[in-house]
């Protein structure tokens with residue numbers, strides 16, 4: 488499809504792919520999305536398209552244009568005000584929503600907590616959560632098998648269960664961000680019904696009323712919507728207040744420990760607290776931000792990861808073989824560190840390829856706060872700009888003709904001099920947009936990659952995954968809901984079989 492057709496489709500509300508539509512849109516399938524990928528990108532990497540009410544938007548794709556937008560002139564752009572206001576009601580103004588000098592200050596002071604030299608101390612706790620989730624999933628499988636709901640083959644049936652991996656992924660990543668981010672276990676893996684987990688879910692769950700509010704936010708200022716006396720507004724605020732008060736208690740506890748020189752924990756909050764740069768209320772905002780930004784994103788990566796491996800059994804087997812060769816058995820207490828995980832070429836290749844192919848955040852927006860330039864083109868103040876990892880991560884001009892194929896091998900060096908494999912063989916670093924780039928890139932990148940690798944290794948090491956719904960082998964049949972993350976509408980149901988011998 489050429490660019491003109493793509494743009495024409497973007498004009499029609501009903502065929503706007505989720506990644507170009509910031510509020511809940513009708514579910515789309517991957518097939519439709521693939522058809523709508525941009526294939527002919529203009530030289531300057533700037534694609535103009537019309538949005539609702541004929542307003543003009545720019546989709547930025549080319550490396551030079553992305554470098555200007557995300558790095559060189561990053562502070563000429565902010566997140567659109569309705570997005571900021573809507574989220575700040577819940578999260579406060581942490582590093583995700585702060586702008587300008589306030590953002591520079593917050594980011595500078597949080598960076599040490601997210602630097603690799605600190606994140607590497609967290610690998611063992613990520614692995615522990617991987618083990619805990621594997622144990623809980625194994626128990627659920629055995630129960631399932633006893634109820635006779637799994638498969639026909641008797642031997643396999645005893646060790647096979649049906650599960651929605653998106654739910655398990657959410658539970659595991661919530662406990663990881665709780666433990667390694669805040670120093671408090673939400674206990675979601677063991678008991679999803681517990682109060683803290685339920686409260687958390689009512690703040691961040693997608694509800695019908697919430698979706699309608701997001702849609703209305705396109706036309707009505709969020710400040711007015713926030714005061715509508717509807718159940719969604721009331722329940723979210725009560726729940727958010729409760730989570731904020733848990734965060735405040737945690738901060739106070741840790742502050743007291745710090746004052747007594749007894750703060751030994753290495754979670755993100757403890758490191759941020761040691762910097763002394765944040766007020767108590769702003770630290771609460773940061774914690775709410777990490778919960779919001781660092782939980783469903785990684786859970787989405789896990790969901791698509793298991794999906795792609797279930798579709799590609801030979802890749803799954805190869806990964807399982809590497810895990811079993813390089814890592815201690817899942818029931819063993821031996822510590823797993825960054826040295827173990829980061830020296831597993833196939834695991835890292837698979838993780839990178841999943842993050843490229845199904846980038847959890849498909850799309851994000853910016854607004855120019857002053858007259859500026861992108862790739863030599865004047866950009867007037869107020870212009871809305873779209874950035875789409877889903878489009879750029881598939882751009883054939885940077886990835887080559889196999890951009891649309893799922894190929895972990897592209898991340899494995901073909902020889903000692905193959906430097907390009909580090910960027911998946913792409914001709915530019917800007918080809919991989921999953922975490923964006925520059926001062927507003929994902930601050931949790933190293934955290935997320937390590938957590939993802941540990942979870943995927945532990946799950947694939949122990950289980951063999953097959954799709955429950957055969958039709959979903961064809962990506963065109965998986966419905967995807969857009970939003971901040973792009974996830975399968977109906978979850979991801981698989982058969983999971985315990986594979987003995989590890």
Ligand code: HEM
Nearest residue numbers: 582583780781784785788847848851922927929930931935
């Ligand atoms: C696979 C998992 C993840 C993906 C794909 C991801 C992706 C992103 C993206 C695309 C952004 C930029 C959003 C925008 O500016 O519009 C972002 C920002 C951010 N992410 Fe992540 N993220 C992931 C995991 C995490 C984790 C685990 C944490 C925290 C522990 C985290 C914390 C943040 C924060 C605080 C920001 C705002 C940074 C700033 O504006 O300076 N993310 N992330």
